[in-house]
Amino acid sequence: MENQFEFSPRLKKISFGLMAVGIIALIIGVIGVFGAQGDEAHHIASNRLWSNILINGFFFFGLSIIGTFFLSIQYAAEAAWATTLKRILEAVSSYVPMGGVVLILVFAAGSLHFHHLYHWMDPEVFDVDSPKYDAIIAAKEAYLNLPFFWFRTLLYLGVWTFFTHRFRKRSLLEDQEGGTNLHFKNVRDAAIFLVFFGYTSSTASWDWIMSIDTHWYSTLFGWYVLSGMWISSLVVVSLLIIYLQSIGKLKSINANHMHDLGKWIFAISFLWTYLFFSQFMLIWYSNIPEETTYFIARITEYPILYWGMFASNFLVPMLFLMDRDNKRNKTFVVVVGLIVLIGHWMDTYLLITPGTMKDHSHIGFLEIGMALGFVGMFSYVVLNSLANRPLMVEKHPYLNESLHHEIH
Amino acid sequence: MSGGKKIYGLYNDDDILKQGASVLVNNGVNISTTYSPFPIHGIEKIIGMKWTRLAIVAFMFGITGTMLALLGMGYFMIMDWPMNIGGKPSFDLYQNLPAFIPVTFEFTVLCAAHCMAITYLIRNKTFPGSKARNPHPRTTDDHFAIEVLMDDNLKYSDDKIHMMLKETGTVETFEK
Numbered sequence: 033m034e035n036q037f038e039f040s041p042r043l044k045k046i047s048f049g050l051m052a053v054g055i056i057a058l059i060i061g062v063i064g065v066f067g068a069q070g071d072e073a074h075h076i077a078s079n080r081l082w083s084n085i086l087i088n089g090f091f092f093f094g095l096s097i098i099g100t101f102f103l104s105i106q107y108a109a110e111a112a113w114a115t116t117l118k119r120i121l122e123a124v125s126s127y128v129p130m131g132g133v134v135l136i137l138v139f140a141a142g143s144l145h146f147h148h149l150y151h152w153m154d155p156e157v158f159d160v161d162s163p164k165y166d167a168i169i170a171a172k173e174a175y176l177n178l179p180f181f182w183f184r185t186l187l188y189l190g191v192w193t194f195f196t197h198r199f200r201k202r203s204l205l206e207d208q209e210g211g212t213n214l215h216f217k218n219v220r221d222a223a224i225f226l227v228f229f230g231y232t233s234s235t236a237s238w239d240w241i242m243s244i245d246t247h248w249y250s251t252l253f254g255w256y257v258l259s260g261m262w263i264s265s266l267v268v269v270s271l272l273i274i275y276l277q278s279i280g281k282l283k284s285i286n287a288n289h290m291h292d293l294g295k296w297i298f299a300i301s302f303l304w305t306y307l308f309f310s311q312f313m314l315i316w317y318s319n320i321p322e323e324t325t326y327f328i329a330r331i332t333e334y335p336i337l338y339w340g341m342f343a344s345n346f347l348v349p350m351l352f353l354m355d356r357d358n359k360r361n362k363t364f365v366v367v368v369g370l371i372v373l374i375g376h377w378m379d380t381y382l383l384i385t386p387g388t389m390k391d392h393s394h395i396g397f398l399e400i401g402m403a404l405g406f407v408g409m410f411s412y413v414v415l416n417s418l419a420n421r422p423l424m425v426e427k428h429p430y431l432n433e434s435l436h437h438e439i440h
Numbered sequence: 441m442s443g444g445k446k447i448y449g450l451y452n453d454d455d456i457l458k459q460g461a462s463v464l465v466n467n468g469v470n471i472s473t474t475y476s477p478f479p480i481h482g483i484e485k486i487i488g489m490k491w492t493r494l495a496i497v498a499f500m501f502g503i504t505g506t507m508l509a510l511l512g513m514g515y516f517m518i519m520d521w522p523m524n525i526g527g528k529p530s531f532d533l534y535q536n537l538p539a540f541i542p543v544t545f546e547f548t549v550l551c552a553a554h555c556m557a558i559t560y561l562i563r564n565k566t567f568p569g570s571k572a573r574n575p576h577p578r579t580t581d582d583h584f585a586i587e588v589l590m591d592d593n594l595k596y597s598d599d600k601i602h603m604m605l606k607e608t609g610t611v612e613t614f615e616k
Contacts (some may be wrong), residue, residue, distance in 0.1 A: 313538045317526045354499070438481070 037281055039419040047412040054405010057084075057398050075148065076392050082147035083142040083388045083400055086138045088406035090240060091380045093131030094206045094261035095268055096410070099124035100196045101229055102265065106216075107199075107222035113292055115434035116285050118425050119418070120269050120276075122203055126417035127410055128196045135240070139185060143178055149388045154245045160275075169246050177242060188236045203425065207365045210427035231289045233258045244387035250311050257383070259304040260345075264376045267369040268296050272414070274362050282423055287360045294359025301349040301372065308342070329386040337378050337395075344375030360390050377403060444591035446472075446616045447598065448575045449602030449605035450583050454480045458583045461486045467604065470592040475579040494563075495520055498556040505551025509544040583611065 061081035068074040103121045106114040114121070145243050156162040157169045167177070198221060208213045234254025242253050250256075270293050276282045315323045330338050348371050358364040385393040425431060451457040454476060461471055461483065471487040474480065483489075514533045517523045517540070521533045525539045533540075561567070566616075579585045588601055596604075598615070605613045 309538075309541060313541065316538050319526060319528065356495070 034281060034283065035422045035424050036416045037188065037415070037423055039415050044412070045101065045416070048406045050404045050408025051412070052286070052405075052408075053401050054408060058406060060401070061398050065072065076283060076389060078147050079149060079388045080393065082138060082149055083140060083385050083393070084402040085134065086149060086240075087377075087384050087399075088403055089131065089134035089138055089378050090384075091261075091264070091377055092127060092410045093135055094257070094380075094408050095265040096125050096127035096131055096414075097192055097196070097229075098258075098261050098265035099269070100199060101129065101233075102221035102262070102269075104195075104225045105231070107218045108226055110219060110430075112433035113289060114431035115425060115430045116282075116289060116437075117269065117273065117293075117430050118203065119423050119427065120272050120420065122200050123414050123418040124265060124272070125196045126200065127413045129193050130409070130413055132193060136185070136189070139182070139240075143182070149384075150243055150246075151296060152243060153178065156417055159274050166246075166399075174248070176246070181239060184235065184239055188232045190232065191228060191232070196420075204421060206428060207422070207426045212429050215429050241383050244384060245326055247322060248313070250323075250326075252307055252311055254306040257306070257312060259307055260298055260376050260379050263297060263300040263345075263349075264302055264373055266293060266300060269293065269370050270297065270365050271373075272418075274366055275422065277362075282408025282436055284424060286437075288363070288439050289354070289434075290357045290365065291439060294353055294365060297365075297369070297372070298349055298359070300351045301346060301353075305346040306349075308346075309419045329390070330382055333386060333391040334382060334393075337382060341375045341378035341382065344371045345379060348372065348375070444577070444589055445508035445598065447588045447589075447590065447601050447605070447613065448616065449586045449608065449610040449613045450576055450578070451585070451609065452455065452583055452611050454478075454584050456609045457586060458483060458486060460610070461607070464586070464588075464604060469588060469596065469604065470588045471586055472592060473586065473587050475574045475576070475585040477580055477582070477584075480584070494556060494560060499557055500550050501555035502548045502552035503558075504555075505548040508551070510540065512547075513540040513543060533538055543581050564600060575614075 058081075061077075061084065064077040065074065065081055065327060068077040099121045103114075103118065103125070105111075106118075108120075132134045138149075141147055142153050145153070148154065151157065151166075152169050152172070154164065156164040158167040158173050159165055160170075202214050202218055237257035239251075241257060244247060270290070273282060273285055273290070273293075277285065312327065313325060349368055352364060352368045353359055358368075381395075381399070428434075449460065451460065457474065457476075458480060461474070464471060465486060465488070473481055473489075474487065476483075511535070517536070518526070518531060518533050525536045528535070530536060575579060575585050575587065576583060586605065588605075590598065590601070593601065602613050
């Protein structure tokens with residue numbers, strides 16, 4: 033039974049408990065919306081509720097689609113080391129359809145004007161005669177209009193889910209068939225997916241997140257969001273492996289695999305920092321008012337969160353994962369991983385709330401409860417799909433090489 | 441390194457060397473090092489090489505580079521000849537810090553990389569014009585050598601070491 037994970041009733045209870053907390057937070061949010069007195073308060077309460085669904089919906093969707101993305105990198109590079117982690121990556125990506133539904137819910141509510149997270153979804157900003165007319169947004173109408181937005185959103189979600197599903201299905205099939213036939217099909221599909229994802233990961237983050245601050249734009253925004261999701265996903269994979277090993281599973285993943293995962297976390301935290309700083313420095317240097325408002329809103333209204341997330345996303349992994357022995361030390365990886373995960377949740381929070389709520393936002397029960405609810409939902413889906421299949425692939429052509437993976 | 445007698449066993453295959461090294465270590469022989477045209481994976485565990493401390497020194501050089509760069513930028517751009525950076529004449533190191541980060545980063549890498557390479561060469565006593573110290577010219581080509589320092593293996597006689605080396609499949613053994 034070493035190769036099979038059982039989703040124990042205790043774990044199920046914990047996931048359902050977390051989901052219950054999330055539902056209580058949701059109910060409190062809904063009561064807040066209906067109980068709000070006056071238009072202004074109603075607007076703030078409704079944006080707060082929907083912002084939170086978007087923050088968590090995007091955060092967990094993002095880190096699960098990175099499971100497919102990371103798997104594709106391993107296929108396309110024909111890398112052997114990650115073969116033992118394959119099922120974990122697939123389990124993380126099994127949340128993609130569910131996460132997509134949550135995102136669609138948020139966008140549908142926006143399109144039907146239940147909330148005003150996306151200023152451009154209001155048709156009056158495009159109307160020259162309306163008092164709400166906004167020349168800058170109107171100039172973007174060719175791209176930012178509802179039909180095209182929905183076409184793109186459904187295209188991203190559809191194609192990403194398609195590839196995720198395909199890799200997962202072939203993975204089980206390979207266990208029966210063996211050989212290299214399916215493997216090379218995966219290599220080819222991974223290359224196609226990577227090209228598609230390379231473009232659409234950028235445009236998706238423009239559509240879903242950057243368009244909240246409709247006047248503002250940054251070309252490297254897509255990579256910034258992608259790198260944040262990437263490191264969060266790697267952390268979740270590491271935490272899952274460490275948990276599974278603590279209950280006596282996955283013995284074939286050894287310190288060398290964990291060392292490589294640690295290197296990935298370390299490297300991607302630098303990639304994220306590089307993009308964070310590049311975006312900041314260019315805007316700081318040129319000092320154009322339209323661009324600087326983005327950072328002024330974040331740094332002046334949310335200084336503790338902003339610099340806090342910078343410290344936990346850059347300084348903590350840099351200082352504590354630099355040493356070789358720390359990357360191989362499970363306690364270090366768990367502690368640093370949790371700090372980084374919370375840091376990137378705060379980063380996602382700051383991508384969205386300053387745009388949707390200006391300075392009215394604060395982290396209260398609604399925010400934390402909603403995040404815990406999503407943790408429950410995410411872990412239920414992921415653990416459930418882990419329990420549905422063996423933890424280790426059996427006939428992958430690179431399995432033997434991965435089992436003997438050794439690095440210094 | 442010491443002045444004592446050194447005995448070498450020469451092999452024509454790195455796998456035979458690895459097996460031979462395991463046999464010798466199991467018999468209590470201290471192997472000081474091996475010479476090979478390419479890295480032999482796993483040999484450091486067999487002969488019990490100490491883990492390198494080069495990474496620690498690289499970190500210290502890196503930090504030195506960071507501080508030197510910031511000191512330099514503060515002196516050149518703020519104190520000695522105050523610059524108006526990006527139309528923001530604050531004349532303050534902290535206020536202008538984003539402009540100095542790329543330079544600081546580059547200088548950190550430069551310091552760490554160069555000083556690490558120099559430290560490595562000094563530690564190995566490799567200087568310009570140094571004579572090659574490998575025991576046999578063919579260890580840079582297609583042969584592999586085990587080095588046994590007699591000062592580390594006082595319980596064995598020279599002949600015994602020669603014999604033990606030969607038993608592991610050496611091409612030849614010799615002394616220096």
